[in-house]
Amino acid sequence: MNTAVKKVTEDIEKRxxxxxxxxxxxxxxxxxxxxxxxxxxxxxxxxLKKVFTNLVLLLAPFTPxxxxxxxxxxxxxxxxxxxxxxxxxxxxxxxxxxxxxxxVNGKVRGRMEVPVDMAEEDIKEKALELENVKNHxxxxxxxxxxxxxxxxxxFAVK
Amino acid sequence: xxxxxxxxxxxxxxxxxxxxxxxxxxVERDDREKYxxxxxxxxxxxxxxxxxxxxxxIGDVVARFKKxxxxxxxxxxxxxxxxxxxxxxxxxxxxxxxxWTWRNIAxxxxxxxxxxxxxxxxxxxxxxxxxxxxxxxxxxxxxxKKGLAYKAKSAVNWCPSCNTVLANEQVVGEGWCERCGTxxxxxxxxxxxxxxxxxxxxxxxxxxxxxxxxxKVKTMQRNWIGRSEGVEIHFRTEDGDPIPVFTTRHxxxxxxxxxxxxxxxxxxxxxxxxxxxxxxxxxxxxxxxxMDYIQRTSMExxxxxxxxxxxAINPLNNERIPIWVANYVLMEYGTGAVMAVxxxxxxxxxxxxxxxxxxxxxxxxxxGEELDGDSLKEAFAEEGISVNSGPISGLPxxxxxxxxxxxxxxxxxxxxxxxxxLKDWLISRQRYxxxxxxxxxxxxxxxxxxxxxxxxxxxxxxxEFKPTGESPLKYSSEFLNTSxxxxxxxxxxxxxxxxxxxxxxxxxxxxxxxxxxxxxxDKDKAEYWMNVDQYIGGVEHAILHLMYARFFTKVLRDFGYxxxxxxxxxxxxxxxVLKDGAKMSKSKGNVVTPEEIVSEYxxxxxxxxxxxxxxxxxxxxxxxxxxxxxYRFLNRVWRxxxxxxxxxxxxxxxxxxxxxxx
Numbered sequence: 073m074n075t076a077v078k079k080v081t082e083d084i085e086k087r088x089x090x091x092x093x094x095x096x097x098x099x100x101x102x103x104x105x106x107x108x109x110x111x112x113x114x115x116x117x118x119x120l121k122k123v124f125t126n127l128v129l130l131l132a133p134f135t136p137x138x139x140x141x142x143x144x145x146x147x148x149x150x151x152x153x154x155x156x157x158x159x160x161x162x163x164x165x166x167x168x169x170x171x172x173x174x175x176v177n178g179k180v181r182g183r184m185e186v187p188v189d190m191a192e193e194d195i196k197e198k199a200l201e202l203e204n205v206k207n208h209x210x211x212x213x214x215x216x217x218x219x220x221x222x223x224x225x226x227f228a229v230k
Numbered sequence: 231x232x233x234x235x236x237x238x239x240x241x242x243x244x245x246x247x248x249x250x251x252x253x254x255x256x257v258e259r260d261d262r263e264k265y266x267x268x269x270x271x272x273x274x275x276x277x278x279x280x281x282x283x284x285x286x287x288i289g290d291v292v293a294r295f296k297k298x299x300x301x302x303x304x305x306x307x308x309x310x311x312x313x314x315x316x317x318x319x320x321x322x323x324x325x326x327x328x329x330w331t332w333r334n335i336a337x338x339x340x341x342x343x344x345x346x347x348x349x350x351x352x353x354x355x356x357x358x359x360x361x362x363x364x365x366x367x368x369x370x371x372x373x374x375k376k377g378l379a380y381k382a383k384s385a386v387n388w389c390p391s392c393n394t395v396l397a398n399e400q401v402v403g404e405g406w407c408e409r410c411g412t413x414x415x416x417x418x419x420x421x422x423x424x425x426x427x428x429x430x431x432x433x434x435x436x437x438x439x440x441x442x443x444x445x446k447v448k449t450m451q452r453n454w455i456g457r458s459e460g461v462e463i464h465f466r467t468e469d470g471d472p473i474p475v476f477t478t479r480h481x482x483x484x485x486x487x488x489x490x491x492x493x494x495x496x497x498x499x500x501x502x503x504x505x506x507x508x509x510x511x512x513x514x515x516x517x518x519x520x521m522d523y524i525q526r527t528s529m530e531x532x533x534x535x536x537x538x539x540x541x542a543i544n545p546l547n548n549e550r551i552p553i554w555v556a557n558y559v560l561m562e563y564g565t566g567a568v569m570a571v572x573x574x575x576x577x578x579x580x581x582x583x584x585x586x587x588x589x590x591x592x593x594x595x596x597x598g599e600e601l602d603g604d605s606l607k608e609a610f611a612e613e614g615i616s617v618n619s620g621p622i623s624g625l626p627x628x629x630x631x632x633x634x635x636x637x638x639x640x641x642x643x644x645x646x647x648x649x650x651x652l653k654d655w656l657i658s659r660q661r662y663x664x665x666x667x668x669x670x671x672x673x674x675x676x677x678x679x680x681x682x683x684x685x686x687x688x689x690x691x692x693x694e695f696k697p698t699g700e701s702p703l704k705y706s707s708e709f710l711n712t713s714x715x716x717x718x719x720x721x722x723x724x725x726x727x728x729x730x731x732x733x734x735x736x737x738x739x740x741x742x743x744x745x746x747x748x749x750x751x752d753k754d755k756a757e758y759w760m761n762v763d764q765y766i767g768g769v770e771h772a773i774l775h776l777m778y779a780r781f782f783t784k785v786l787r788d789f790g791y792x793x794x795x796x797x798x799x800x801x802x803x804x805x806x807v808l809k810d811g812a813k814m815s816k817s818k819g820n821v822v823t824p825e826e827i828v829s830e831y832x833x834x835x836x837x838x839x840x841x842x843x844x845x846x847x848x849x850x851x852x853x854x855x856x857x858x859x860x861y862r863f864l865n866r867v868w869r870x871x872x873x874x875x876x877x878x879x880x881x882x883x884x885x886x887x888x889x890x891x892x
Contacts, residue, residue, distance in 0.1 A: 085299075088845070090291055091845055094842045129298070133295045136834070140244045147881065157299050
């Protein structure tokens with residue numbers, strides 16, 4: 073959430089890159105979707121409300137009508153267009169880390185702690201340093217490395 | 231409202247709500263920082279096109295975002311409502327221009343509201359409204375009082391199809407009318423001008439104060455102002471008549487082997503009168519005057535000229551050189567007279583070879599190559615070492631220029647001068663649908679300005695529409711006949727109206743106090759809101775509107791009405807909307823109208839697509855699939871959020887938990 077807010081804010085404010093700002097909102101929607109799917113039995117409704125609230129605020133400048141309607145439907149007083157833009161915590165973003173899964177040919181061979189949004193090249197480099205990963209790659213050729221940011225990296229080897 | 235994403239119901243519901251609550255109304259307030267975002271106001275053609283949607287969607291995101299970021303945002307809209315299409319419609323359909331225009335404004339206003347744009351409609355202005363154009367006229371009077379508006383006879387650009395005069399800026403491409411593409415002709419007419427050249431230097435210099443403008447636009451303005459440093463040298467005829475000549479290559483003055491006058495130069499007649507050359511020269515001059523602007527300025531122009539029988543004296547070496555008239559010299563540039571140095575100027579060389587005039591080398595290349603005037607194939611226009619040039623012989627070009635300029639000034643043979651390509655702004659239009667120029671002509675008192683308290687000079691309704699070269703106002707006796715404000719005698723009004731670019735040169739100031747009755751605008755409010763923090767519009771206005779608005783701001787500052795030097799702090803020039811690789815146009819049949827998209831998918835989808843498809847400065851390629859994609863995305867958001875809406879309604883106040891836990 074924090075990452076999306078920061079991205080949308082900076083894309084609008086500094087560069088007028090509305091296209092990439094909207095992409096970030098679309099990604100956020102995917103993530104929310106995944107979160108709901110993965111914790112269906114056990115949804116944290118206050119958290120969901122907060123996330124929806126921020127999503128609607130981010131959409132408001134681009135698609136003002138649907139934002140206003142959804143704002144009301146999740147229980148806020150109109151108008152969404154008189155609210156403050158959501159803030160984000162720069163520090164939290166800087167220090168935050170995620171655990172990524174490292175796979176070789178689709179099988180989990182290790183986990184690693186990395187900063188959020190680490191560059192793909194750095195992720196691969198770091199993953200290849202893991203002892204167990206080295207063992208499974210040794211003597212083989214790496215055909216391809218697929219990185220799913222902040223989630224996993226998979227090496228296809230032969 | 232049901233479960234489905236019913237954009238029609240949602241959009242009309244909230245547009246009504248925003249309207250009723252006056253959600254976007256803005257007033258001055260001290261507790262918030264101000265932010266003025268402005269999109270170039272449209273001409274009310276009657277229909278919104280995708281270019282408009284793009285322009286205003288960009289502005290609307292900025293306005294809404296800044297408001298949410300805590301700024302007090304001014305985001306107004308209005309109508310650049312005078313101009314030719316209304317008259318053409320009147321001629322074609324018999325509808326009076328004012329009716330046609332106001333009807334279009336009503337239609338387009340509805341279309342804009344349908345897009346959910348956050349304008350403060352209480353600030354709406356239209357340049358054709360008497361409450362607006364009375365102040366356009368008032369500004370003209372201030373210009374007149376300060377000597378910044380003047381009348382002069384001049385060869386003007388004339389569009390034979392539109393039957394009107396065009397400013398230099400409205401002659402585009404290779405001499406075509408900006409509006410209809412017809413080849414522009416020259417005509418001599420009495421015209422009103424604004425003295426923009428008084429501000430040439432500042433308009434150039436202050437471009438440096440605009441880091442928030444695209445470099446491309448600033449370069450276009452710099453080129454249009456076209457500043458060049460040189461020397462005006464006092465050539466004269468054998469009879470002693472002065473022929474001032476401006477040149478940036480005064481280091482080549484010893485190589486001048488003939489002198490050329492523009493056909494329109496006043497000396498041409500004097501030099502040939504009563505001589506055997508009079509008749510052929512007159513015929514030749516008439517022929518060139520008939521030529522198109524396009525041909526006169528083209529590099530491929532076949533150079534044609536004729537000897538006048540007269541000679542000029544080069545003041546540097548007292549050499550006697552022939553005076554010619556030629557088609558490639560224009561009265562509008564420099565002094566209308568050129569010293570021809572064929573060895574070092576390609577056009578002069580082509581002319582000299584054709585008419586067997588001497589070619590004398592006065593600059594040799596630095597690489598030791600020795601040029602010869604008789605065999606020279608191409609003019610040597612680069613820098614080198616001066617030769618056969620009196621006091622500067624042996625000097626490299628840069629140094630030679632300095633020394634020659636000093637020498638010419640010391641001897642009183644001329645002086646350093648800065649020349650601009652920018653010419654005074656011709657504002658007279660022989661049209662009806664514009665702001666009347668508030669001037670009265672009296673046989674006794676001459677040119678008399680309309681007293682300020684008599685403004686506005688109303689446009690009459692009883693005009694006749696004939697596509698003649700003269701203003702239809704000339705046939706309106708109610709308008710035409712008046713009494714002189716000074717002597718009370720019978721007098722007539724000026725029938726020309728102002729270029730519509732005059733009206734749009736100050737509208738951004740009027741938005742700050744649009745209903746002000748006693749002044750052009752409220753000074754305090756203008757002080758609060760100016761500058762425009764973000765201006766957004768098409769790059770086609772890079773030199774016309776954007777130059778004139780800067781000029782007006784500087785003049786109004788000098789009059790004491792504003793304190794800013796520049797009107798627009800940041801400028802964003804949005805790209806075009808293309809379909810199948812070409813700009814949308816009726817003739818190409820590749821138009822997608824905002825109406826069909828809004829009715830099929832809703833305004834939010836239209837906005838989202840147009841913002842998502844491309845960064846704002848770049849051209850945008852229309853894609854039906856991408857529109858579909860944006861529509862699907864909004865449906866997804868709709869299902870996602872409304873799926874939990876009932877559960878979430880119960881959840882308490884959002885402020886109870888921190889944003890950082892997510």
